[in-house]
Amino acid sequence: MSVLIFVDQSEGHIKKSSFEVLSYGAKLAEQIGATAEAVALGTINDEQLSALGKYGVKKVHHINNEILNHVDAQVYAKAIADTATNTGATVIVISHNQTGKAIAGRVSARLKAGLVAGAIALPETSNGFTVKKTVFSGKAYANITITSPIKIISLNPNSFHVIEGEGIAEVIAVTAAIDTPKVKVTAVNKISGEVPLTEADIVVSGGRGLKGPENWGIILDLAKVLGAATACSRPVGDAHWRPHHEHVGQTGIQIAPNLYIAVGISGAIQHLAGVNRSKVIVVINKDPEAPFFKAADYGIVGDAFDILPQMTAEIKKLKGIA
Template sequence: MSVLVYIEHAEGQIKKTSLEAISFAQALSAKTGEGDVVALALGTIEHSALAVAGTAGASKVLHVHDERLSAGVIQAHASAVAQAFAKVGAKTLVLAKSSLGDAVAARLAIKLNAGLVSNVVELPHTDGDYLVKRSIYTGKAFAETVLTTENKILAVKKNAIELKTDGENAPVEDLAVSLEESDFASKITSTDRATGDVLLPEADVVVSGGRGLKGPENWGMVEDMAKTLGAATGCSKPVSDIGWRPHHEHVGQTGVKVAPSLYIAIGISGAIQHLAGVNSSKCIVVINKDPEAPFFKAADYGIVGDAFEVVPKLTEAFKAEL
């Protein structure tokens, strides 16, 4: 018996969120005695890149090398994962919570007759009931869910689990699955990808700006700070609505929801819609000249001051330390 981890990859590398899911699965296996942790990758990616899964705790990686799976067709992914789940004799599937992961997990819950818990934030309690703690209400509260099914699916929230990378590279084996034409009945005709050195969904540090920056011509200082910190850039909804920044940088309830280790908000008042997209961040720093800005109530650290004076000084201080 093994714990199976469905991993995602992009630009030829395993996503950090999937490595976190592997570390979670390894800790779960150690706790419950469910056996080895087996990672599963679908689509085109080099075996050398997949071997890194071993550093996070996988004993081996199974690779379904079918180019059709690289497009991320949900039905096909669900079918492939279900077959791998049966072949390794797993009772638990772990994956990262993501737009693709959510859709695949929902279908797998039916295929595997499994109980599904999403937004998992810590290892389940297994003394008595199988009790899983998850984040709800955009991170404002927690719920405890009891799973009673034999098969279980756990979707792990980003940055909720400590990533460990002290293991050795894992062996990678090709896995053959049977996919029907019906698995590819849905077609992805085009994909518009966000651009930038660091993308918002995967970023460990995010620097965002709001209308307090007064115009797109002032975004250079945001980008300079982000580059210094190796961060992604974001913005508030009003900023993207008026065309100062592209829509893929919109952070908030109706935009990209982020959970970085550090979120820096510059000139953003902190409307509830924006907070809903960032309140899972481990540390929030707010820079605003209005001491009554609502964002300060959610901040771990706040700086009351003019962003045009504060941000350049902070950036220079970062450069001196990094």
């Protein structure tokens, strides 16, 4: 019996979300008395794969085929499902990131294995197999029982701590027939040099209260000193003050960082739906009636143009940055 964890990679680098699912899967394996194994697809060097042992996996099944360097949902789902079948996996764990959203449903349908998409905690396994997930865009949780023999969990990013220990995993090179993908990728545009929003621990976000794109310097300065990603509200994205990919909210990206700092954002319910899973929310707004204060942990009623530079300076002081 094993728990099979899918290791997501990009250009040969294993993503942070993968360390979370590895830690989660290893903990789950311990809980149900199974072994934790991983499956990795595409070109990744063996050193990186054997190092995954420190997250608690014993074996890494590696299909080293360069066709798999691009995520093709159909080809990936077959490779993962076949590995699960060959290794006798009873639970499959995948991150609920963009890659996971492309493949988890396919693997589920292929294996007729029930899927809980967007899990936030380890399953309750004392009586059945029940997994907690967020529903209603973060406004509630549902406990979902999986009734099929094989179970699939896709784990929300930033909802489980990475647990690092000691250990080296055995890397098993798997030869498998890989179909030519029907999807022909013609271009990949990566936003380079920035922390991807969904993986960021800290996010500094600006809204209409900043009055114009020329004023974003104070947001960028604060983000830089915190090592944070930057985001914006929908009106800011729609007005092209900031690129669309920074828009967080119901129709934009949903994030769950440790710290979310909202500057000049009133906190419409659609915005909250994208950020309400953040662990700590700080709101800085001139308007004491801004609804965002109700959802916040800390707040300052005041002018962002005064407050942000002071925050940046204080954090620099604290971190000993000149």
